Structures are given as structure tokens and as C-alpha cells.
Amino acid sequence: MPKITYIDKDGTTRTAEAEIGSTVMETAIRNNVPGIVAECGGACSCATCHVHIDAAWGAIVGPPSPMEEDMLDFAFDVKPTSRLSCQIKVTDALDGLIVRTPEQQG
Amino acid sequence: MNKPAPSPTIKTDAVIIGAGPVGLFAVFELGLVDVKAHLVDILDRPGGQCAELYPEKPIYDIPGITVINGQELVDKLMEQIKPFAPEFHFGERVDGLERLTGGGFRLTTDQGTALEAKLIVIAAGGGSFEPKKPHVPGIDAYEGKSVFYSVRKVDQFRGRRVLIVGGGDSALDWVLSLAPVASRVSLMHRRDAFRAAPDSVRKMKELVEAGKIDFMLGQMAALEGEGGKLARVIARRDDNSTFTIEADALMPFFGLTMKLGPVAQWGINLHEERISVDTAKFESSEPGIFAVGDINYYPGKLKLILSGFHEAALMAQAAHAIVHPDKKLIFQYTTTSTSLHKKLGVS
Numbered sequence: 462m463p464k465i466t467y468i469d470k471d472g473t474t475r476t477a478e479a480e481i482g483s484t485v486m487e488t489a490i491r492n493n494v495p496g497i498v499a500e501c502g503g504a505c506s507c508a509t510c511h512v513h514i515d516a517a518w519g520a521i522v523g524p525p526s527p528m529e530e531d532m533l534d535f536a537f538d539v540k541p542t543s544r545l546s547c548q549i550k551v552t553d554a555l556d557g558l559i560v561r562t563p564e565q566q567g
Numbered sequence: 568m569n570k571p572a573p574s575p576t577i578k579t580d581a582v583i584i585g586a587g588p589v590g591l592f593a594v595f596e597l598g599l600v601d602v603k604a605h606l607v608d609i610l611d612r613p614g615g616q617c618a619e620l621y622p623e624k625p626i627y628d629i630p631g632i633t634v635i636n637g638q639e640l641v642d643k644l645m646e647q648i649k650p651f652a653p654e655f656h657f658g659e660r661v662d663g664l665e666r667l668t669g670g671g672f673r674l675t676t677d678q679g680t681a682l683e684a685k686l687i688v689i690a691a692g693g694g695s696f697e698p699k700k701p702h703v704p705g706i707d708a709y710e711g712k713s714v715f716y717s718v719r720k721v722d723q724f725r726g727r728r729v730l731i732v733g734g735g736d737s738a739l740d741w742v743l744s745l746a747p748v749a750s751r752v753s754l755m756h757r758r759d760a761f762r763a764a765p766d767s768v769r770k771m772k773e774l775v776e777a778g779k780i781d782f783m784l785g786q787m788a789a790l791e792g793e794g795g796k797l798a799r800v801i802a803r804r805d806d807n808s809t810f811t812i813e814a815d816a817l818m819p820f821f822g823l824t825m826k827l828g829p830v831a832q833w834g835i836n837l838h839e840e841r842i843s844v845d846t847a848k849f850e851s852s853e854p855g856i857f858a859v860g861d862i863n864y865y866p867g868k869l870k871l872i873l874s875g876f877h878e879a880a881l882m883a884q885a886a887h888a889i890v891h892p893d894k895k896l897i898f899q900y901t902t903t904s905t906s907l908h909k910k911l912g913v914s
């Protein structure tokens with residue numbers, strides 16, 4: 462199973478095994494990784510699953526869809542590397558992915 | 568300051584706090600047993616989470632309906648409760664709830680509405696939907712004086728330098744309404760694309776071109792001022808360079824989030840931020856105050872619309888006993904009961 466690493470605002474690192482086809486948000490919630498709230502449960506309508514994609518992974522993960530880009534307007538500290546983790550589907554290509562959770566979600 | 572005249576107290580059988588799917592269906596169940604209801608919701612429309620968080624997502628576990636999306640379910644519930652003519656108070660948050668000495672309850676909203684009822688049904692779901700507060704250090708100190716998440720009176724911005732942050736309808740609507748009133752309106756957004764209605768975006772761009780308002784790309788980084796009075800906002804561009812915007816009023820629009828809010832202050836027993844209820848009447852620790860839907864807790868509770876509907880039906884039986892203590896409640900089916908048909912307007 463692909464492994465995903467979450468780095469929180471204090472620099473604490475947590476790595477979780479992700480199921481193919483699930484999302485980066487679901488993987489965090491299932492593994493009790495803090496820093497991701499996911500108030501809307503993955504409906505792309507709350508922006509409380511915001512993450513910054515590690516620079517090395519940006520091209521592999523790809524850019525947000527237009528709907529996700531709109532939703533990012535509701536997030537704080539949005540950067541060019543920002544994504545909503547509920548919109549990132551886990552594939553084998555994402556094994557080793559590193560994401561950072563922002564200071565505030567909601 | 569001219570205060571709005573206090574409106575007379577509204578009297579009714581039941582007040583339902585929250586117009587989410589469960590609050591709406593509670594109107595139906597109460598209506599069948601002749602209990603009249605008013606609903607209060609801080610949102611400006613019915614539907615709670617279904618309408619606010621997933622209007623276009625499919626729901627697959629409403630019994631008898633293979634698939635229905637969030638907004639469709641809300642529309643159908645509104646249609647279903649029409650015969651009972653519920654009265655809605657939208658855009659109001661219930662702040663106060665107290666027991667009256669002569670029996671019943673008095674409930675007050677942040678808009679000064681007062682309601683008196685024989686019983687209260689709390690259907691507050693995940694809490695009230697409130698504006699998200701940006702994470703800018705020290706912002707709390709400015710709230711109410713210089714930082715506003717909603718506008719009640721346009722006049723309060725007369726002659727002020729207003730910075731509005733966001734790219735949705737709320738942000739753009741306020742840019743357009745405040746432009747003629749404020750001494751200067753600036754709009755800041757993180758990108759040069761807007762979710763707001765195209766017509767508002769066009770009008771905003773015309774004002775920018777005419778030099779009447781300013782638009783800048785960026786995000787808030789810090790606030791400067793004294794004693795709750797804002798002087799300027801420090802903003803950051805994508806390349807991390809910073810710039811300063813002179814402003815004495817700031818309005819950030821970052822959508823809504825659910826907060827338990829005033830429910831916690833009403834002296835009702837809670838279990839992990841939810842209201843503990845029994846499973847026969849769904850009554851809280853306070854007799855006459857019921858809790859249904861996502862806001863309640865009991866062993867085995869599932870936060871499902873289906874469960875909330877069931878809870879509403881049982882709650883209504885207990886509500887009948889409070890409102891019509893001298894009438895015996897006869898169990899009836901909507902299919903065959905002529906008296907229920909009359910209430911539903913299908914006879």
C-alpha cells in the first residue's frame with residue numbers, strides 16, 4: 462500500500478498507509494492524523510482538508526480542478542502548492558507523498 | 568444610535584431550533600398531532616447541512632428513495648410540511664433560552680426576536696453555521712469595532728476606508744453596496760478569478776477601471792491598529808512579498824463553519840458537545856426541551872437523516888401530551904386516517 466506522510470504545523474511527521482482509490486483526506490481521518498478536519502466529509506464544500514503539497518510532489522499530484530480552486534478561496538494561507546486533500550485520489554504513483562497541514566483549517 | 572423598536576413576543580406551541588432536514592421533518596410529525604411550530608435558523612434558507620454542505624451530492628439511504636441529492640431532499644421536505652404552515656425565522660441565531668415561571672419557555676435571538684413556546688425542539692445538528700474567522704494574529708481585539716463578518720447597517724461604513732477580503736458573492740455584493748457609501752472600498756482576493764455571480768464581477772471590474780475602488784491580489788498577514796481600531800492591514804503576495812493597505816474597517820468572507828455556539832450555555836446536560844436524551848421521547852435533561860437529529864446523543868446514536876426522522880416522530884408524541892394534556896392521542900396511519908387526511912389537505 463502507498464505511504465503518505467503528513468507534516469503538521471509544528472513539524473511533527475506522521476506516516477500512514479493509504480488504500481488505493483481512497484483519498485489523502487480519508488487516509489488522514491482513518492489514521493487519526495490531526496490537522497485535517499474534513500467538516501463536509503469529502504464533498505469539496507468546506508475547505509477544511511486543506512494541505513500544502515511538498516515541492517517535489519507538485520507535478521505528480523497535479524493542480525486542483527476548477528471547483529476545488531473555487532473552494533480554496535475559503536481556506537487560509539493558500540499557496541500555489543495548495544490542494545484540498547479530499548480531492549486527491551490515492552494511486553501507486555503517490556507512494557511516498559508528503560503533504561503539510563496548515564496552521565488553521567476552519 | 569437608533570435602536571430597532573422591540574417587536575412583540577411571538578407565542579406558539581413549539582419552537583424548533585434549526586431548519587436542517589430533521590428540524591423540517593419535526594414540523595410534519597408535530598403537525599400530525601396538532602402542535603404548531605416556528606423554526607429559527609441562522610442560515611438564510613432551510614436545509615442545514617444538506618443545503619449548505621452538499622446540495623448537489625447524492626444521498627442513497629433515505630428509505631424508499633433510491634437516490635436524491637441534498638437540495639432535492641430539502642425541497643421535498645418543504646413541500647411535505649406545507650400543509651402545516653410553519654413559520655420561519657431565517658438569518659437569526661437563537662442565543663437565549665429560559666424557562667418561564669408559569670410554565671413554557673422564552674427564547675431570544677440575536678436579532679431581538681422573542682418567542683414563547685410550550686416546548687422547545689433543538690434540531691441544531693452540527694451547530695450553527697457561522698462565518699469562518701481568518702487566522703490573523705490579534706484579530707479578536709478588532710472584532711465588532713473594525714472587523715465585521717456580516718453587515719446589519721450599511722450606514723456604519725459611511726466615510727470609512729473598508730477592506731473586503733474574498734471572491735464569492737458575499738464579498739462582491741458588499742463591495743458593490745459599500746462603494747457609494749464608504750470613503751474608499753478596497754477588495755483583496757488571492758487570485759484574479761471570482762466565484763461570485765458574473766454580473767457582480769463585471770460591475771466590480773467596472774468600478775476598478777473607473778478608479779472608484781481598488782483591487783489587489785493577496786492574502787492577509789497582519790493587522791495594525793490600537794484599542795480595537797484598525798489602521799492598516801499587512802498583506803502577502805504569492806511570492807511572499809508584502810504590502811500595506813490603509814483601512815479602518817475589514818470584512819473577511821471565508822465561508823461558514825459549524826459551531827456548537829449558544830446551545831452549550833442553556834444548562835442542558837451534554838455528552839461530548841451533544842445533548843444527552845432518552846430514547847423514548849428524545850427529551851433532554853430539562854423537561855420540555857427535546858433534541859433530535861445530529862445534535863443529540865444516546866447509546867447507539869447514528870448521525871443519519873433516517874435516525875433523525877425516527878426521533879422526530881417519537882418526540883412529537885411527547886409534545887402532544889404537553890400541548891394537549893387533556894386529549895388522548897390515538898395512534899393513526901396517514902394512509903387511512905380521515906382526520907390526518909384533513910390535516911394534510913388531501914381529504
Ligand SMILES: Cc1cc2nc3c(=O)[nH]c(=O)nc-3n(C[C@H](O)[C@H](O)[C@H](O)COP(=O)(O)OP(=O)(O)OC[C@H]3O[C@@H](n4cnc5c(N)ncnc54)[C@H](O)[C@@H]3O)c2cc1C
Nearest residue numbers: 585587589609615616661691692693694695696860861872
Ligand atoms: C457530505 C455529507 C454527506 C452526508 N451524507 C449523508 C447520507 O448519505 N445519509 C444520511 O443519512 N446522512 C448524511 N449526512 C449527514 C446528514 O446531513 C445529517 O445527519 C443531517 O444534516 C442532520 O440534520 P439535522 O437537521 O439534525 O442538522 P443540520 O443539518 O446540521 O442542521 C442544523 C441547523 O441548525 C442551525 N442551528 C444550530 N444552532 C443554531 C442556533 N443556535 N440558532 C439558529 N440556528 C441554529 C444550523 O445553522 C443548521 O442549519 C451527510 C453529511 C455530510 C456533511
Ligand code: FES
Nearest residue numbers: 503505507508547
Ligand atoms: S473535506 Fe470538505 S472540502 Fe475536503
